[in-house]
Amino acid sequence: xAHDKEAEIPDNTAVRTALxxxxxxxxxAPPHVFEDEVGLKLVAPDDDWRDRPDMSPFTKPxxxxxxxxxxxxxxxxxxxxxxxxxQYVLLGxxxxxxxQRRPEFASRLRIFELDQPESQAxxxxxxxxxxxxxxxxxxxxxxxxxxxxxxxxxxxASGFDVQRPAVIASTGVSMYLTRDAxxxxxxxxxxxxxxxxxxxxxxxxxxxLDPEIRIGVExxxxxxxxxxxxxxxxxxxxxxxxxxxxxxxxxxxHVSASALAERYFAGRADDLRPPxxxxxxxxxxx
Numbered sequence: 479x480a481h482d483k484e485a486e487i488p489d490n491t492a493v494r495t496a497l498x499x500x501x502x503x504x505x506x507a508p509p510h511v512f513e514d515e516v517g518l519k520l521v522a523p524d525d526d527w528r529d530r531p532d533m534s535p536f537t538k539p540x541x542x543x544x545x546x547x548x549x550x551x552x553x554x555x556x557x558x559x560x561x562x563x564x565q566y567v568l569l570g571x572x573x574x575x576x577x578q579r580r581p582e583f584a585s586r587l588r589i590f591e592l593d594q595p596e597s598q599a600x601x602x603x604x605x606x607x608x609x610x611x612x613x614x615x616x617x618x619x620x621x622x623x624x625x626x627x628x629x630x631x632x633x634x635a636s637g638f639d640v641q642r643p644a645v646i647a648s649t650g651v652s653m654y655l656t657r658d659a660x661x662x663x664x665x666x667x668x669x670x671x672x673x674x675x676x677x678x679x680x681x682x683x684x685x686x687l688d689p690e691i692r693i694g695v696e697x698x699x700x701x702x703x704x705x706x707x708x709x710x711x712x713x714x715x716x717x718x719x720x721x722x723x724x725x726x727x728x729x730x731x732h733v734s735a736s737a738l739a740e741r742y743f744a745g746r747a748d749d750l751r752p753p754x755x756x757x758x759x760x761x762x763x764x
Contacts, residue, residue, distance in 0.1 A: 488597045490705065491650060492572035493521055494532050498541040499548065501533055506750055511545045511742045512552075516575035520604045539691060540698075543752035546738035547759060551647050551677050552576060554761070558645050558675060559586055565644035567633065568592065569663075570623075570651040573601065577616045588615050590638055592629055595620035630666060643673030643764075650757075653681045653709040654702075660711060661721055664762070668726035674764040676727070679757050683712045686755040695756065718760050727762040734758055 487493065496517025503513050505528070527533065555566055555576075564587055568574055571591035577584045591598075598620040605612050612618070617636045621629045634640060646667055652660050667676045684695055699709050713721075715732040722730040735752045738759075743751045 487521070488573060488600060489707070491707075492597065493523075495544055495650065496521055496573040496575075497523065497527060497530070497533060498537075498544050501528065502541060502545055502750075504528075507746075507748055511542075511750075512549045514548070514575055514579060516578045516610070517573040519608055519610070520573055520575075520601065536694060538750060539753040539756075540694065542739075542743065542750050543735060543757045546735065546742055546752045547649050547679050547757065549742055550733065550738060550759060551645075551649070552580075554675065554677060555587075555645050555647075556583065558643075559583070561673075563643050563645060563673065563675075564588060565638060565642055566590070567638070567644055567646040569629065569646065569648040572597070572650070577613050578605070578610050581613065584613070585615060588617070588637065588639075589613075590617045590619055590633055590636060592619045592621045592633065594624070595622055641671060643671050643675075646670070646674065646676045648677070649679040652678055652713075653711055654707055655711055657711050661725060664722055664725035664727070668722075668762070668764060670764050672728075672764050676722075676760075676762045676764075678718075678760045678762075680711075680713045680718050680760060681709065681757055682714060682755045686714070688754060691753040691756065715758060722760060722762040725762075727764060729763040731761040731763075732758060733761055 496514075499512060499514040500518035503510055503515055566576075566587045567590045569592050571593045574591060577589050593601075598618045602612065602618055619632050619636045621627045621632045623629065638644070648663070655663070664676070667674070684692060684699070687695055702709050715734070719730045719732055734754075735756050735758055736754050739751045
């Protein structure tokens with residue numbers, strides 16, 4: 479990497495996600511489902527980054543899943559802004575670049591990115607060093623989730639208005655949390671003001687996956703265990719919807735990977751497509 483201290487770089491998952499988004503633009507044929515090379519600029523990897531094992535053709539379906547969820551959420555944010563929603567919260571933001579990629583549209587929102595303090599400090603430094611800067615409507619909120627920080631208190635202290643509706647997104651996070659922690663998050667967001675929407679990705683049980691995809695997910699799960707961040711929670715769609723209803727949401731919806739594939743990948747000449755029964759989305763409305 480181009481930086482002096484590797485320990486300062488965000489976790490591997492955040493970096494991989496950013497590079498997958500850039501790889502789509504650079505390696506996949508148009509039309510592109512999602513265009514994002516900002517994360518690549520922030521990470522500034524070595525020139526041979528496309529030769530990394532996790533950039534190989536074997537990972538193509540998982541790259542598609544990352545693109546699908548990102549596109550869906552930003553489409554939802556755009557829809558809600560047209561209805562007057564003015565706050566956007568990202569729990570476990572990683573290297574998300576919405577504020578940098580779409581500044582004119584993003585200026586209509588107050589954006590709050592929550593993540594680990596070290597990751598936020600690194601991202602802040604890189605945004606300044608690359609000349610992208612930090613927009614006045616963007617709040618990088620450091621929250622030590624592992625130490626049990628009260629993320630909502632940190633959010634409010636950063637200017638979040640609990641009296642106004644918001645879109646809250648959490649992707650690539652639920653699998654690292656216990657079932658009780660997921661439920662606590664659902665209950666807390668279900669208490670937001672009416673008009674708020676929570677979008678959360680979740681992993682289906684591995685046995686639901688098609689055989690040709692299962693080996694890749696098993697490898698990823700093994701890698702997560704080896705790095706000290708094991709996947710803990712898996713949910714069937716009806717299970718996560720039942721939890722959201724129990725938590726107090728007024729309307730819950732399951733957006734399947736198959737539905738995302740049909741919406742964003744239909745008619746492509748290549749085989750770029752998210753795998754079925756893999757990472758799905760819960761959309762819960764207050």
